[in-house]
Amino acid sequence: xxxxxxxxxxxxxxxxxxxxxxxxxxxxxxxxxxxxxxxxxxxxxxxxxxxxxxxxxxxxxxxxxxxxxxxxxxxxxxxxxxxxxxxxxxxxxxxxxxxxxxxxxxxxxxxxxxxxxxxxxxxxxxxxxxxxxxxxxxxxxxxxxxxxxxxxxxxxxxxxxxxxxxxxxxxxxxxxxxxxxxxxxxxxxxxxxxxxxxxxxxxxxxxxxxxxxxxxxxxxxxxxxxxxxxxxxxxxxxxxxxxxxxxxxxxxxxxxx
Ligand SMILES: Nc1ncnc2c1ncn2[C@@H]1O[C@H](COP(=O)(O)OP(=O)(O)OP(=O)(O)O)[C@@H](O)[C@H]1O
Numbered sequence: 112x113x114x115x116x117x118x119x120x121x122x123x124x125x126x127x128x129x130x131x132x133x134x135x136x137x138x139x140x141x142x143x144x145x146x147x148x149x150x151x152x153x154x155x156x157x158x159x160x161x162x163x164x165x166x167x168x169x170x171x172x173x174x175x176x177x178x179x180x181x182x183x184x185x186x187x188x189x190x191x192x193x194x195x196x197x198x199x200x201x202x203x204x205x206x207x208x209x210x211x212x213x214x215x216x217x218x219x220x221x222x223x224x225x226x227x228x229x230x231x232x233x234x235x236x237x238x239x240x241x242x243x244x245x246x247x248x249x250x251x252x253x254x255x256x257x258x259x260x261x262x263x264x265x266x267x268x269x270x271x272x273x274x275x276x277x278x279x280x281x282x283x284x285x286x287x288x289x290x291x292x293x294x295x296x297x298x299x300x301x302x303x304x305x306x307x308x309x310x311x312x313x314x315x316x317x318x319x320x321x322x323x324x325x326x327x328x329x330x331x332x333x334x335x336x337x338x339x340x341x342x343x344x345x346x347x348x349x350x351x352x353x354x355x356x357x358x359x360x361x362x363x364x365x366x367x368x
Pocket of ligand 1: 122
C-alpha cells in the first residue's frame with residue numbers, strides 16, 4: 112500500500128507543489144491523476160519513488176518510510192517501482208533487447224558490467240517481458256526503427272523485467288497518436304489486471320483516464336480536490352478539478368481578451 116500522510120512538497124524556489132496530501136492506494140489499483148498543467152501531478156507521483164524528496168508529512172510504501180531511506184536502500188527500493196516517461200528514455204541506436212537488459216545492470220557483478228555479458232536468466236526475463244507487451248518479434252530490431260507506440264512498449268517491457276510492484280507513468284501517451292495511445296493503455300490495463308501491479312498514471316487525456324483507470328485523483332494547486340471511482344466523475348466534478356482554467360478563461364473573456 113502507498114500512503115501519503117499530510118504530505119507537502121515545497122521546491123527550493125518556494126513553490127508549494129503539494130500541500131496536505133492524504134491518500135491510500137492499495138496494491139493492484141489502477142489510478143489516474145488528472146488536473147491542469149502545473150497542478151502538481153508529476154511531483155505527486157515522483158515523490159513515491161523518491162525522485163523528489165517530500166518536505167513535510169510522511170510517505171509510506173509497504174511499511175517503508177520513503178524519506179528515511181539512504182544510499183543503497185533508495186536504489187533497492189526503486190527497483191520495486193517502475194517508471195515510464197513521456198519520452199520513453201531509450202537508447203535508440205541499439206536493439207530492443209539490449210534496452211530491456213539495461214534494467215539488470217545495477218545487479219550485475221563488476222566483470223559483467225565491464226564486458227556487457229548478460230546471463231541466460233536475464234535474457235530469458237527480458238524476452239518474457241517483451242512477449243508480455245506483444246513485441247517479442249522486435250527483440251533484435253534497433254529502437255530507432257520502431258514507432259512511438261512500440262518504443263513505449265519497450266520502455267514498459269524494461270520496467271516489467273524488474274518485476275515491479277508499482278508502475279508510475281508520467282504522461283505515457285502524451286506523444287502518441289490516439290490509436291497507439293489506446294494500445295499502450297491496453298498494455299497498462301492488462302499488466303495491472305493480470306499481474307496485480309499497481310499502476311499510477313499522470314495523464315492529460317480525461318476520456319482515456321476515465322476509460323482505463325478505476326480511480327481518479329483530481330489535483331488542483333497542489334491539493335487533492337477529488338478522489339473517487341471513475342464512474343463517479345461527472346461534468347461537474349471535471350469543472351471543479353479544472354476550475355482554475357474555467358475561471359481564468361471567464362475572466363479574460365470578461366476583460367475582452
Ligand atoms: N524542479 C522544480 N523546481 C521548482 N519548481 C518546480 C519544479 N518542478 C515543478 N515545479 C513547480 O511545481 C508546480 C507543480 O509542478 P508539476 O510538474 O508537479 O505539475 P504537473 O501537474 O505535473 O504539470 P504538467 O501537467 O505541466 O506536467 C508547478 O508550479 C511547477 O512550476
